[in-house]
Amino acid sequence: MTEATSLKTPLHALHVELGARMSPFAGYDMPIQYPAGILAEHLHTRKAAGLFDVSHMGQALIEGGDHAAVASFLESLCPADLLNLGPGRQRYTQLLNESGGIVDDLMVSRPVGAEGTLRLVVNASRKEVDFALIRQRLPSGVRLTPLPEAALIALQGPLAAPTLATLAPVEAVETMGFMSVRPARIAGFETFVSRSGYTGEDGYEISIASAQAESFARTLLDQPNVAPIGLGARDSLRLEAGLCLYGHELDETVDPIEAGLSWSIQKRRRIEGGFPGAARIQYALANGPDRQRVGLRPDGRAPAREGAEIVSGAGTPIGAVTSGGFGPSVGAPIAMGYVARADAAVGTPVSLVVRGKPMSARVVTMPFHPHAYYRG
């Protein structure tokens, strides 16, 4: 069998040593689970601290003369207000195509003390597409610098902050605001830290030079309460948190309003537009989208997986499940999907077609498990 050689993150050997079950993901050979298993890993992250290797994600800098220059450039591709992104702050946004569809979703941060620099974290599966799109549009004087030599390690869960605080007593990482960023020296390692994550828990995403990533990860794993967590639990955690996954909830046909991401478009941009697909997005903001991402709770125990058809009470197909499975903290099956706006109200009874059989379910609010972000 011939197949493209999988890329490896700087923690690959460590995953194998820890007994991970490795599987291809977005071109990388990634840990799906460790011997503890997805359920235990998921629950550990909710009550202690989980370490995730997310080095496959794309990190990059956009640099130019001053903040206004780089922010205006990125605002021509994304609907977030980046001009007013404060130093040391981070925002979630989307790269859009000309019809307002989502090319990728990403984090944008503005490091302190690096005037005219924005830092991006994009999805592994989309980084080449994203970087090509950005490069194609770069104005003179602004440049894109991917950071392939930077690893990214997430530490997530209620004990993430006390754990990092122990390793970096003078850095006050435990009082960093949610969605703030800064350099920090942790256990002697130079890192760039963001207080954010993809689990619904408090936690951090920590960028570090690839060459130091393994010894940094070992230092974290040596702490009490820290366990390695694979992509399996990362997916069940983000699903319970009601967070979108590119290629599932998001793709080039979906706009941010349908996806329930209007909160990520600040007021100035809603009024001024000036991003790709602004007409469609402003129309949807004013009149409501035709379809909407909703949370779904099957009444029975059978999980409804991605692709399951969603049928209205009257028996009409109204959409499809985009992510679905078992929520370990919820203790029941949960799903997300798109339905017509008329069927999107919380409490609406629907059926999910699983193995040819309609299973009763309800539209519910998300998140399925309450967020526990740091609020100071």
Added chain:
Amino acid sequence: MPEIRYSKDHEYIRVEGGEGLVGISNYAQQQLGDVVFAEPPPVGKALKKGDPAAVVESVKAASDVFAPASGEVLAVNTEVESTPGLINEDALGRGWLFRIKLADASELSALMDEAAYADFLKTLA
């Protein structure tokens, strides 16, 4: 003594007195990971060898369980429906899925005994 036979799809059937208790092998439960849902076939259903008979789902994925032999479903394990994790804890014991009345005992000769299945697993490593 009941004898246990395995299919290449990793179902087992424990045969005793013209009846067979069907479940998934220990290897299968390990591969699947944490089982969160199990759906045995309805009692009374006539299964043909190779039919999709039951569904077992982990956090990640759903898997069909195929009938390792033909026969009518006599009973199902309701305990495993309410506590699917039994399949991980005790796949060959309390994690059984359903019991059938064997329609054709000669079908069993196409299945592997314990030793042959152990050899088969080595080829998968």
